[in-house]
């Protein structure tokens with residue numbers, strides 16, 4: 537049976553199950569140690585992130601704004617999709633398709649450490665950017681559309697919600713299961729042909745034989761979002777980077793999976809990422825991204841790069857030699 541996406545439930549179940557299994561989590565941390573050291577690191581002393589309880593949403597206008605922001609993140613297509621009631625500026629996906637349970641799920645691309653990380657410089661633009669830039673980025677890349685007005689009530693409400701979700705986290709705080717997570721690099725390159733087999737066995741039933749997803753009956757949103765094709769995220773999106781995709785599916789797919797009961801091996805996750813991200817999707821010109829090549833992520837799929845490795849190796853791996861070369865360069869300078 538297909539499971540339907542649920543808006544709530546995870547949070548409560550998550551909180552209840554958290555308590556008795558701290559010991560288990562401490563060992564689980566190790567298997568989630570991020571790849572190569574370039575990413576945020578989790579250690580066994582990190583505290584487990586959990587989303588604030590709904591009853592901490594204030595009463596009155598401020599609370600309404602937070603709830604509106606959450607609604608927009610969960611059901612983005614209703615408001616901004618091809619038949620959106622506010623503007624028709626996106627591909628029909630919801631923010632929640634990738635930021636699971638409204639961006640509150642552990643290891644589900646949650647927003648736990650987002651707001652507390654500001655102010656900061658964006659490596660992708662080389663400039664100090666406001667948090668609203670992340671929202672417009674995801675509209676232009678993940679939702680392959682156009683940016684909404686950042687001074688408008690919708691973006692303001694989303695920011696209010698993001699602030700509320702991250703309200704218990706302080707800048708630089710180490711957390712378990714919040715923000716970006718990564719799998720360890722494989723020795724070899726990810727293999728799209730092997731990934732196709734994973735897709736057919738474990739993804740196709742929901743996401744469709746051609747990765748096209750399944751629209752809702754009224755055709756205004758998706759029951760199962762597309763993985764490729766003209767309605768999917770574009771090649772400038774975070775999910776187009778192999779490490780993001782692999783970690784996301786390992787911890788969350790098939791739908792209903794949590795980091796505690798993964799259905800894929802790391803190798804299957806990397807390979808299915810390579811298969812899906814080899815399929816056609818909208819293109820975005822990214823020539824001005826990552827102006828400082830030394831700060832470009834290892835798996836940024838388009839050159840130029842600061843090193844001599846090929847675009848293909850940067851997209852599919854093997855990543856360990858790239859990482860080793862980067863580390864050697866840093867050590868030389870010290």
Ligand code: HEC
Pocket residue numbers: 537538539540541542630632633634636637734735738739740741742743759760761762763769775784785789790791800808812
């Ligand atoms: C039981 C149905 C089901 C299966 C099987 C399934 N998914 Fe999903 N997938 C979903 C749903 C539902 C969502 C959106 C979640 C939400 O909005 O809360 C989703 C979201 C995603 C997303 C993020 C949104 C997007 O469309 O880009 C990716 C990537 C993804 N799935 C990949 C996979 C991969 C890879 C597999 C196989 C290993 C898989 N899924 C298996 C139901 C499924």
Ligand code: HEC
Pocket residue numbers: 609612629630631632633634635645646647648649650670671674675678679694698715716769773774775780
């Ligand atoms: C296709 C999947 C996908 C969709 C849909 C999506 N995002 Fe994202 N988003 C990501 C990924 C992956 C990252 C992290 C990787 C990166 O740096 O790009 C991310 C990062 C973010 C961040 C930064 C989080 C942090 O902790 O730094 C914010 C905020 C965000 N997204 C908001 C949104 C909003 C708002 C929407 C809807 C308008 C949205 N996203 C839609 C995949 C998606």
